[in-house]
Amino acid sequence: MATVELRFSALPEHVRTARLVAAAVARRAGVDEAVLDEVRLAVGEACSRAVGLHESHDISAPVRVLLIEDEKKFSIEVGDGVSGAAGAPGSGEAESVSESDAEGEDEMGLAVISGLVDDVEVTAGEDGGMIRMSWPTTTAAVLP
Template identity: 70%
Template sequence: MATVELLFSALPEHVRTARLVAAAVARRAGVDEAVLDEVRLAVGEACSRAVGLHNSQGISTPVRVVLTEDEKKFSIEVADDAPRPAAVAAAVTAAARAASSAAASGGAVPAPPMEESEDDMGLAVISGLVDDVEVTADESGGLIRMSWPTTPTAPQP
């Protein structure tokens, strides 16, 4: 199992770098070429969400992105340090599960109600792009886990 960890200051201009790194590592891990745009978009949404949460709450710690190449899948975790009260964390997790379930069943991803934040819209976009996604949040921050299947590649010389 190979792992790459990326830490970056919560600045919007660093999101592009995170997208590029994720796509490069995904390609090397054996993620299908046709899916790489989805990887880039999903990582961009997750990182933009984390940057926004850090900035809105005045958090100075870096955003963390962990890219893991496993035997049969490629996983990305995007973590933020923005605390969520228990009720908000439960709502975020439930909304992400509902969107993921709708996307997995081939149904439409439900749009969040108008009073919902851009944060929830970003989660809906991610759930529409990634079949295997898990979102958790608590008092210590949030985590978005995404994964894609890989196909074995011949060893590089």
Template identity: 75%
Template sequence: MPTVELRFSAQPEHVRTARLVAAAVARRAGVDEAVLDEVRLAVGEACSRAVGLHRSHGITAPVTVSLIEGEKAFSIEVGDAVPGPGSDTTLPGRPSGQQTEPDSEDEMGLAVISGLVDDVEVRSATDGGVIRMSWPTTPAVAVP
């Protein structure tokens, strides 16, 4: 179950808010301070990618961001509602059965995320895609 879940309309101005919330929750979860910039950048790239996909495919569903605090790791899942390749779902403005091909901007965003995050997974399904990113956490030290 997510510690925090964000849902926002596919507008570029909301990406900044998602970055700020992700960094704040990551800090509270125990992600190393030196890695917080990478968290911000990776979340920004993933959210910008999802916003771009929604806008280019005419999808009005919100972009979702789940921030998950685990025992040894902090994970972020950024979800879009764009049906993956092989889906029979018809997108607005596209003929039935037409495949959605990744463009160079999409591939560049994924390359940036892969460069920033050691533990990243990209999934695509008929109901949309998810980019899952994880960072190790350090246990909180009790102050006497």
């Protein structure tokens, strides 16, 4: 199992780089060429969400992206530094108008990711939130 770790400052201009790196590693891992656009879009949405959470919660820690090659699947984990329920969708905290707008964008981003990726999991914990997405590799389709 090979893993590539990418960390970047929570700035929107770095999201494009994360998308390009994710697509290159996915191609090398054996993800079907027809799915690479979905990988790029999903990673872009997940990274944009993490950047937005970092900006809205004034977090200076970098956004973390893990690209994991396994025998039968390729996984991407995008982690933010927002601890606890603050990063969880629909957390029941009091909100200002701008926070509710940000939550609406967050929900839209999660809906887009769910539409692009069959295997997706969103979690939030003390160390921050994470979106884990995975796709089968072409070697998985060939193996019995």
